[in-house]
Amino acid sequence: MRTGLAYLLGSTVALSLAAAAPAGAEDALVVAAFGGKHGETLQKCVIQPFIDKTGIKVTVDQGVSTVTVSKLKQQKGNPSLDLVWLDGEVSQVAEAEGVFADIDPAQVPNIANMIPEGVYKNKAGKITGLSDGYYSVGIVYNMDEIKQAPTSWFDLWKPEFKGDVTWPSMSDGSGPAMLVYVSELLGGSVANLKPGVDKMKQLEVAAFYDSGGNASNILARKEATIGVLDSGAVWALADANPFKVGFLIPKEGGLASDARLHLVKPSKAAYAFLNYAMTAESQGCIAENYFYGPAVKGVKLSEKATSRLPWGATGSIKDLRFSDVNAINAHRQEILDAWNKDVLGRR
Structure with a gap:
């Protein structure tokens, strides 16, 4: 998956909130995300619905995955980002740098409804990333x-x-x-x-x-x-x-590859965001708008979205070729x- 270029690099866009009352600082999140149509889809399908449901402030730091990883490495030990979306291949490089926090599955109950391939673990068996759709x-x-x-x-x-x-x-x-x-x-x-x-x-x-x-x-x-x-x-x-x-x-x-969501700074708000991103509602919306194949089971899609999935109308992740x-x-x-x-x- 896929991001903007020059007009995105180093830019930070604060999304407006629909909450009746302002959330406390402890409930504010900074999330690194892609730009372009992919970023617009994430805003529509994950970020804004999460804001609307929780009242938690979300600031989006837009940029390409390699720039996001550079920022994580520079800020290791004192990150400004709470969660990050990354391209699958770049995600693997970042995992080796130790810039992600382990994800506690007890705090993300929707992991139970994900396909096994969409749950990424390190050598110690700890979950370090979750797929947000395949292409x-x-x-x-x-x-x-x-x-x-x-x-x-x-x-x-x-x-x-x-x-x-x-x-x-x-x-x-x-x-x-x-x-x-x-x-x-x-x-x-x-x-x-x-x-x-x-x-x-x-x-x-x-x-x-x-x-x-x-x-x-x-x-x-x-x-x-x-x-x-x-x-x-x-x-x-x-x-x-x-x-x-x-x-x-x-x-x-x-x-084939995917977009992955990673936890950087664990908090109640960050876990709530991560859990919402792994719902059938969220990933179904992404599939309908950006046509990534869901990593969540039981997503119901329109005929148009089904025909545009990376594995076709009748296939599955088993049909994809990964490097x-x-x-x-x-x-x-x-x-x-x-x-x-x-x-x-x-x-």
């Missing part, structure tokens, strides 16, 4: 401009798409995974990135993007007409623009170096 990464394209649908990831290298492609940078959650995936498809691996790096050096892009919201803006402005994007951002783009948007999982397969996040994390510095020195350095 799948595939190819998005402007059907008004591109009449013949692509079928392969490598169609993005076709001459007709030269300078017309948008692709995730290393700041986006899917960026490192996509570089590794391209390497694997060409016979390499997470420990042998050369095939993928050599291929990426040949890709003529309109722009690399740092977030799904940034990618959507690039496509909406028609600076690019094809690219790599997660399913949630794709359908938000489709509903917000007059041109027809196509989306497909290439024949080689797609990559080996642990392996990527173990080689993260090599991945970043390869991207910055060999891919971007040759442009």
Whole structure:
């Protein structure tokens, strides 16, 4: 899942409250969240309903996941954030930094209604994160401009798409995974990135993007007409623009991940927020508005939302392909170096 870019970085937006009386300071929360359509969806489906139900003040610190994690590391021991939403891949990196508080399941009764895959634990078996919905990464394209649908990831290298492609940078959650995936498809691996790096050096892009919201803006402005994007951002783009948007999982397969919610500073208010975010009401709203697959059981969805889920109308999380996040994390510095020195350095 997916966030804004320059206009979001470092900005903090205080949401207005509908409570009859002001909450005390001990009941105020600061929550790091995504921007763009994803952030709007979280406000509509989680944040504002929580405010309305509890009267607890919530301040939203918007930014991309990598910036949020940098803030957590800088403020370790004295964090300003109570809870954070992060892209799945970035979440795994942050967990290794020890910046999350353990989640007490007794304080989050709705964990009992979650699918097992959506409850993340550290090596000690402590819960450190909860999924707030799944997406799948595939190819998005402007059907008004591109009449013949692509079928392969490598169609993005076709001459007709030269300078017309948008692709995730290393700041986006899917960026490192996509570089590794391209390497694997060409016979390499997470420990042998050369095939993928050599291929990426040949890709003529309109722009690399740092977030799904940034990618959507690039496509909406028609600076690019094809690219790599997660399913949630794709359908938000489709509903917000007059041109027809196509989306497909290439024949080689797609990559899946999720958005995760983490506890940083435990409190009664923070646990109440976390518990509300894991309700069928909340995640059903996210699925209807941003089309992420719920991590909560028993969510009833419209036909439109069901058809747009990352696993399709009749599938489940079992049908998604996830990258080996642990392996990527173990080689993260090599991945970043390869991207910055060999891919971007040759442009």
